[in-house]
Structure formats: C-alpha cells, structure tokens
Amino acid sequence: MSLWLSLLRHPNAQRVAPSLSRCASTLRANPRVVRSAAAMAAAGGAALASSAAVAHCEAATAPPKFVLGGNQYDQTTFQGRLTHIQELIDMRTLFITDEEVAAAQALLAQYKKLGANPDGVSDEQLWDAQRKVNAVVHAPTGEKMNIFGRMSMFVPANVPIAAGLLMSKSTAAVLFWQWWNQTYNVFNNYVNRAGPTVEMVPLLQSYALAVTSACGIGAFLLPRLLATFPALQALGPAVPYLAVISAGSCNVGFTRMDEIQYGIDVADADGNKLGRSIAAGKVAVFKTVTTRSCFLPIFPLLIPPVFMKAVLATGAVAAGGAAAIAIEVVTIAACMSIGLPAALALQPLQMELDVTSLESEFQGLKGQDGKPITHVYASKGM
Numbered sequence: 001m002s003l004w005l006s007l008l009r010h011p012n013a014q015r016v017a018p019s020l021s022r023c024a025s026t027l028r029a030n031p032r033v034v035r036s037a038a039a040m041a042a043a044g045g046a047a048l049a050s051s052a053a054v055a056h057c058e059a060a061t062a063p064p065k066f067v068l069g070g071n072q073y074d075q076t077t078f079q080g081r082l083t084h085i086q087e088l089i090d091m092r093t094l095f096i097t098d099e100e101v102a103a104a105q106a107l108l109a110q111y112k113k114l115g116a117n118p119d120g121v122s123d124e125q126l127w128d129a130q131r132k133v134n135a136v137v138h139a140p141t142g143e144k145m146n147i148f149g150r151m152s153m154f155v156p157a158n159v160p161i162a163a164g165l166l167m168s169k170s171t172a173a174v175l176f177w178q179w180w181n182q183t184y185n186v187f188n189n190y191v192n193r194a195g196p197t198v199e200m201v202p203l204l205q206s207y208a209l210a211v212t213s214a215c216g217i218g219a220f221l222l223p224r225l226l227a228t229f230p231a232l233q234a235l236g237p238a239v240p241y242l243a244v245i246s247a248g249s250c251n252v253g254f255t256r257m258d259e260i261q262y263g264i265d266v267a268d269a270d271g272n273k274l275g276r277s278i279a280a281g282k283v284a285v286f287k288t289v290t291t292r293s294c295f296l297p298i299f300p301l302l303i304p305p306v307f308m309k310a311v312l313a314t315g316a317v318a319a320g321g322a323a324a325i326a327i328e329v330v331t332i333a334a335c336m337s338i339g340l341p342a343a344l345a346l347q348p349l350q351m352e353l354d355v356t357s358l359e360s361e362f363q364g365l366k367g368q369d370g371k372p373i374t375h376v377y378a379s380k381g382m
Contacts, residue, residue, distance in 0.1 A: 066126040068112055069271055081345035088382075089151045089340060093135035101136050101144070104129035139379060140196040140265070149191025151382050154340055157184055159333045162300035165240050166328070174219040181244070182214040182251055183207070189255040194264045194284045194381030206254030214247030241301040248293035256285050256381070266353065266376040268367055279358045280378045284351065287380050291343045299339025304331045344382065351378050 063072055074080035107129045110118045117126065135152060138145050147153060161184065164177035186207045190198060222243050253260070259281035266277045308328050317323040352375050355362045365373040 063124045063127050066111070066117065066123040066130075068108065068130070072127045072131075075348045075350065078345055081348060082341055084349075085341040085344045087131050088135055089154060089344075090135070091152050091156065093132070093152045094147060094150070096132050096136055098144075100132060104132040105137075108133065138191070140194065145191050146187075149188050151188075151192060151340075151344075154188065155333070155336045157188075158300065158336055159329065162304075162332045162336065163329050165244065166301065166305065166332070167325075171219050171223070175215050178214040178219060178243070178247065179211055182210045182247060185248060185251045186210055186255050189252055192382035193256055193259070194379045195256075195259050195262075195281070196265070198258055202257060203255065206251075206257055209254045210247065210251040213250040214243075217243050217246050238302065241297055244297045244301060245294050248297065249289045252285060252289050252293055256281075256288070259285055259381075264378050266358070266362065266378045268365075268373055268376060270368065271377075272368075274362060274365065274373075274376060277353075277358050277362060277376075277378070280351070280353055280376075283353065283357075284378065284380045287347045287351070288382075291346045292382075295346060296339050296343035299335040299342075300332050303335050304328055307331050347380060349380050349382070351380050352376075353378060 071080075071084055073083045075084065107118070107121065107126065111121075111126060117123065135150070136144055148157070161177060161181045164173070165181065168174045168177055186203075190203065222239055226239065261278070261281075263276040263278035263281040264284055265273055266275065266280050267273050308324070308331065311317060311327060312319050312324065317327065354375055355365070355373060358376065362373075362376060367373050
C-alpha cells in the first residue's frame with residue numbers, strides 16, 4: 001500500500017496520471033519490481049521508490065516503434081489480436097469526424113514521405129492516427145466505410161437481432177428476424193470485404209439466396225424437423241444457433257463469392273502487390289465463416305438461455321416479465337461484447353500464406369533482396 005501512496009505523492013504524478021491504472025497493472029505483473037520498490041520505501045527511500053516505479057511503468061507502457069501498416073500489438077498471440085480488435089470495434093470510433101480522419105491520413109502521409117517521425121510527433125500519436133484510419137477507412141479501396149456497416153456498429157446492431165431470434169414465438173416473427181439478421185449480415189460483410197470491388201448484380205443475387213436460406217432453415221426446415229423428431233427439442237437453444245450458423249455460413253459465402261471466384265490481392269512482406277489469388281480468397285472466406293458464422297453466435301445464442309434458466313430457477317423474476325426481458329437483453333449485449341472481439345481474434349486479420357498452397361504463378365518469385373519469397377500476405381476481411 002505504501003508503494004501506491006508513494007506513486008500518488010510523486011512530483012510527476014499529475015503528468016503520468018492518465019497512465020496510473022496501466023502502471024498499477026504493469027507493476028502487479030512484475031513482482032520483482034514491486035519487491036524492489038517496496039524495499040526502497042521501507043528503507044526510507046519513498047521518493048526513490050516512487051521514481052523507480054514510475055520510470056519502470058512509463059518504459060513498460062511505452063508503445064513500440066511505429067511501423068506504417070504494421071501493428072502496435074503482437075499479432076502472433078491471441079492477446080495481441082484481441083487488443084487490436086477491441087480498438088477496431090470500439091464504439092467510440094463511430095464518433096470520429098471526417099476532419100480527424102483527414103488529419104490522421106495527412107500525418108501518416110507525412111511519415112511515409114519522411115520515412116521517420118515528423119518533428120514533435122511521437123510513436124503513440126502515429127499509432128493513434130493509424131488506429132483512426134483503420135476503424136473508418138476500408139483498406140482495399142481507401143474509401144470511408146458506411147457507419148452502419150463498420151465493425152464498431154456490430155454489437156449495437158446485433159443485440160436486438162439476437163433478442164428477437166431467441167424470443168420469437170411465431171413463424172412470422174422468426175421470418176422477420178431471420179430476414180433482418182441476414183440483411184444486416186450481407187451489408188456488414190459487404191462493407192468489411194477483403195476484396196476491393198463487388199459486382200452489384202451478383203451481390204443482390206447473394207442477398208436473395210442468403211435471405212431465402214435463412215428464412216427457409218429458421219422458419220420452416222427446423223420447425224418441421226422438430227415436429228417430425230420431437231427428441232430434437234431437447235437441444236433447446238441449440239436450435240436457433242444451428243439455424244443462424246447454417247444461414248450465416250451461406251450468407252458469407254454468397255456475399256463474398258467474388259473472392260471465391262476471382263481471388264484477393266496478395267503481397268510480399270514489404271507490402272508490394274504480387275497479384276490476385278483465388279486460393280487465398282477461398283481461405284479468407286473459410287476463415288471468416290469459422291469465426292464469424294460458427295464461433296461468434298455461441299455467445300449471444302447459447303449462453304443467455306442457459307443463464308436465464310438459472311435466473312428464473314431462483315424465482316427472483318417471473319418468466320416473460322419486464323425484468324426477465326431486461327436481464328436477457330443485458331446478458332445478450334454482454335455476451336456479444338465479449339464474443340465479437342474473441343471471435344475475430346481467433347485468426348489474424350492479415351493472413352500469412354505459404355506460397356506452396358497458392359497458384360503456380362506465386363511460386364518461384366524473388367523479393368527485392370533477391371531471396372525467394374516463401375510466404376505472402378493478404379487481408380482476411382472481418
């Protein structure tokens with residue numbers, strides 16, 4: 001306790017105040033540093049202890065050297081990818097203005113021109129600028145993403161959808177929420193696609209197929225199966241889950257058919273475009289299906305019913321009452337908030353592909369250093 005009091009009394013406490021919470025967690029994760037600082041404090045060197053702790057904290061929380069197009073967090077680890085995704089889907093990014101995006105782009109352009117940090121600009125400022133651009137601008141096209149299709153809008157848009165799917169009692173209600181779910185998913189998949197272009201006629205065809213498959217599976221096929229095989233009713237919440245992942249998988253496949261048929265851009269380690277790969281496009285779509293369509297729905301569709309069953313068993317709230325509905329909606333929102341970044345972080349957004357798994361045209365290539373290119377990189381899409 002004396003260590004934290006020393007930190008608060010440190011003469012630079014006001015300057016480092018924005019980072020104090022990160023300091024505390026960093027120091028708690030380093031017991032050797034805490035023991036050392038505590039020993040200094042016990043010996044009467046409180047000022048020295050606090051100075052050492054603050055210095056260590058500032059060094060530990062300092063961002064890495066900025067890399068244009070790189071990542072502030074280690075993308076080879078789940079924790080690094082999770083932190084990156086949490087920044088991208090942060091709902092506060094919905095309020096980033098056009099002026100802020102333009103200023104961030106100008107700063108990044110200045111860095112690219114100089115090949116180094118502009119005078120007076122820190123690595124942290126450059127990372128923040130790149131974060132703003134990535135949250136608002138679609139990388140393959142360079143265009144601003146529609147606000148309703150951004151991943152930062154995914155949770156608030158899906159909470160009422162998940163609630164509707166779980167609470168639907170009639171065929172009409174199931175049809176409506178399946179239609180609305182697939183309509184939003186098509187739009188979201190389009191906005192966050194990995195490729196630069198999409199033909200509108202095939203996209204509309206994909207939308208029609210996605211809605212038809214979702215409504216057919218959710219409103220007619222599964223209810224008929226349940227009527228034919230009553231034992232399936234024991235699956236409980238797994239029924240809407242199976243309907244959603246089946247329709248969602250079709251949705252992603254239909255919406256991103258261009259990537260399957262015509263491929264996506266692949267580049268070398270330096271970002272130099274090497275061409276389009278159909279094999280890479282298929283991998284990108286498959287990985288999106290496994291994370292977005294299969295893993296993510298576990299959180300809003302399977303966990304809330306189990307939790308609500310336990311809540312109702314206590315007798316504290318009545319089933320179907322306002323309190324029960326409010327608790328279920330809050331539970332769905334919490335599960336979605338946790339599940340979305342966890343699902344997206346399962347796979348790196350930037351795929352690293354072995355050239356032997358791609359077309360022959362990408363094999364035998366050499367980089368600018370004359371060495372053979374063994375791996376290429378491509379965007380998976382969100």
